[in-house]
Amino acid sequence: MSAIDEVSPLGIYKEGMPWNPVEKVIMERRSVRRFKKEPLPDNVIRRILESARFAPTAGNGQPWKFIVVKSPEIIAEMERDAARISKFFMFFYGYTMFKGFRRLVSKLMANFSVMRLFSNEFLPQPFFAMTQAAENQTVYYQSAPVVIIILEDKRGVANPSVDVGIAGEHIVLAAHSLGVGACWMGFSKLLTYYPKWRKKFGLNKYPYRFGNSICLGYPAYKADKEVPREVQIVEWHEGSMNGQPRFERQGE
Numbered sequence: 001m002s003a004i005d006e007v008s009p010l011g012i013y014k015e016g017m018p019w020n021p022v023e024k025v026i027m028e029r030r031s032v033r034r035f036k037k038e039p040l041p042d043n044v045i046r047r048i049l050e051s052a053r054f055a056p057t058a059g060n061g062q063p064w065k066f067i068v069v070k071s072p073e074i075i076a077e078m079e080r081d082a083a084r085i086s087k088f089f090m091f092f093y094g095y096t097m098f099k100g101f102r103r104l105v106s107k108l109m110a111n112f113s114v115m116r117l118f119s120n121e122f123l124p125q126p127f128f129a130m131t132q133a134a135e136n137q138t139v140y141y142q143s144a145p146v147v148i149i150i151l152e153d154k155r156g157v158a159n160p161s162v163d164v165g166i167a168g169e170h171i172v173l174a175a176h177s178l179g180v181g182a183c184w185m186g187f188s189k190l191l192t193y194y195p196k197w198r199k200k201f202g203l204n205k206y207p208y209r210f211g212n213s214i215c216l217g218y219p220a221y222k223a224d225k226e227v228p229r230e231v232q233i234v235e236w237h238e239g240s241m242n243g244q245p246r247f248e249r250q251g252e
């Protein structure tokens with residue numbers, strides 16, 4: 001293959017070669033949940049946002065708006081309000097906090113109401129984190145010096161949430177490649193329950209709605225503890241139309 005045929009500036013795959021720099025960034029990135037106090041220079045933030053801006057989108061629609069929050073005062077207030085609304089929810093639904101009859105009633109309420117209405121948000125992991133935040137055992141934003149909020153433009157082609165997800169992952173990967181720690185912060189959605197935050201960030205102002213958010217900052221530790229990933233059973237179709245697929249265990 002001649003150089004002109006090579007699509008990647010890193011060259012083409014050769015059997016058995018180690019991870020290239022892009023793959024290394026993908027494989028070694030971890031969510032960073034403790035940050036140094038040191039602020040992120042604006043040019044670093046801009047550089048990271050460039051990767052988001054270049055993310056692929058359905059129909060090249062770019063259905064988003066990026067908001068940079070770097071005011072410690074505002075982030076502290078976001079933290080306070082996210083914890084406050086967690087306390088509110090957990091007062092009614094945090095059955096782990098209660099004992100006896102109240103625990104039973106609370107658990108039933110949780111199962112039959114909120115968990116059904118907000119089935120994605122009240123899965124065990126977020127439920128546990130919200131319980132912890134409600135009990136002041138954890139904080140959401142971990143004193144991050146920067147929070148990027150991505151608003152999703154509802155008018156996006158097909159499924160704009162996918163585009164927002166891709167842009168967010170570009171942010172997270174670009175950050176890691178530049179020595180900046182990042183952690184998705186889906187819990188910022190809790191702020192959408194407050195008229196004051198809806199107004200401040202235009203969270204529900206047409207055509208936008210809350211997409212997601214990401215904390216950024218210099219990591220206060222080396223986030224090298226790998227989070228296990230499931231082995232995936234991947235279906236390969238290689239034969240005729242009537243043939244059966246071959247199943248491969250990816251990741252073993």
Ligand SMILES: Cc1cc2nc3c(=O)[nH]c(=O)nc-3n(C[C@H](O)[C@H](O)[C@H](O)COP(=O)(O)O)c2cc1C
Nearest residue numbers: 029030031032033140183184185186187188212227
């Ligand atoms: C859309 C999305 C939302 C997330 N929201 C949160 C969050 O609110 N708080 C948090 O601590 N981590 C959040 N995470 C991070 C995940 O918990 C983390 O990616 C996962 O546990 C895998 O760990 P790793 O990122 O270190 O590989 C979120 C991740 C994604 C993709």
